[in-house]
Amino acid sequence: MCVEKKEKIQKSFLKWVGGKSRIIPQLLPHLPAGGRLIEPFLGAGNVFINTNYNGYVLADKNRDLINVYQWLRDDLAGLLNTAQLLFDSDIDFYEIRCRFNCNITQPFTLKRAAEFIYLNRHCFNGVCRYNQKGEFNVPCGKYKKIYFPKAELIAFSNKLISVPVTLMAADYRAAVEMAGADDVIYCDPPYISGSKNDIFTGYTPHKFNYPVTKLLHDLLVHAVKRGATAIVSNANNTTVKSIFDDFEIYEIDAPRSVAANGNRSPAREIIAVLTPNMI
Ligand SMILES: C[S@@+](CC[C@H](N)C(=O)[O-])C[C@H]1O[C@@H](n2cnc3c(N)ncnc32)[C@H](O)[C@@H]1O
Incomplete structure (x- = not known):
């Protein structure tokens, strides 16, 4: 097992909408040992700093x-x-x-x-x-x-210099395409709501709609055929489950950090997993 289960969760120096610090304990058991961890949707890097792989590919389209x-x-x-x-x-x-x-x-x-x-x-x-x-x-x-x-800045910097890390300001597709045998890909894209509007008009505020999530799914299946393992976080709804219906789906309750509408009840999320032996 390559993943270090730390008692204390290391927080990122950034506050980030959708950041995964609150579900690290539920997520880590689904991240298998592997060569590199590839994160095409890096965000605040909460998964990066709480794991212990021998190398990382860290990508996000946000160049800042x-x-x-x-x-x-x-x-x-x-x-x-x-x-x-x-x-x-x-x-x-x-x-x-x-x-x-x-x-x-x-x-x-x-x-x-x-x-x-x-x-x-x-x-x-x-x-x-x-x-x-x-x-x-x-x-x-x-x-x-x-x-x-x-x-938190010092801890993040120490982690960045302790292992080989490739940093990429790029679309997720470039990072997924780098995955090969023994790599682990963790994807945490902007979630799709599952509403009919997402499906039929293709609109979401992040442009991460049904077709884009379906494309992510298809690229991940190709990567798993090359020998990688894919793990995806997303919202728990029928649309997401229909896209990832060939993955193993685990349902979790995720504590909310940003509750713009005042809703502090846990969000229902899924962790979807596809390994080479499932194909
Ligand atoms: C939910 S956040 C990731 C949070 C991260 N897992 C964490 O724990 O901090 C999603 C990230 O995806 C990035 N993103 C959105 N669309 C993207 C795309 N097409 N390609 C690459 N990154 C993208 C956003 O900039 C954002 O940082």
Whole structure:
């Protein structure tokens, strides 16, 4: 077994909608030993930092996210200092958001990485959303005290330099296609609701609709035929279950972190698993 079952769950330094820190204990038993862990929907990296594979392919289409991880790997001290200065400053949230949005044409700087961490910890519920011009447009959150996640940044950086890691700002398809024999692919895509609108109009806010989820399924089946194992998190509804009907489905209750509508009851989720011996 390659997965380290730690007593204490290591949290990411980022707040992330759909982040998996709360279901790590339910998820880890489904992640088998393997060569590399491939995460095509990396997000805040909660699964990465709570597992112990010999190598990782970490991908997300959000290039700001990948930029932060690259600086965390290459210059921890520089990133800590720059981010700490921002957290300690009296500069208004909207001023920092404005500076961040002025530098869209310089996407890979250390300064931008530090600003991204600042925005993530100060904005409403850690939501990450951009407008059509590519500007971050989440408003300031209401917090009594803001926590600077220094220990979590250091832990993440240590993990990044302790094993071979490939970081990719890319669509999920590129990462899934890299999977070969003995690799484990963990997919945590934006969930589809299962409503008829998703199915027939193809609309979801994240553009992660029925056809895209079906394509993800098909690419994963191909990867498993190449000898990889695929594990998928998604919502527990009939649409999702019909897409992954050839996977083994495990139903879980996931505590909610963001309850925009005030609903704090656990969300019903599934963990779907496909191994080479099931094909
Ligand atoms: C639910 S979050 C993943 C959370 C992560 N498992 C964690 O525990 O922090 C989904 C992620 O998928 C990314 N994403 C959405 N569409 C994508 C695509 N087409 N290709 C790659 N990543 C995508 C988003 O940027 C987001 O970070």
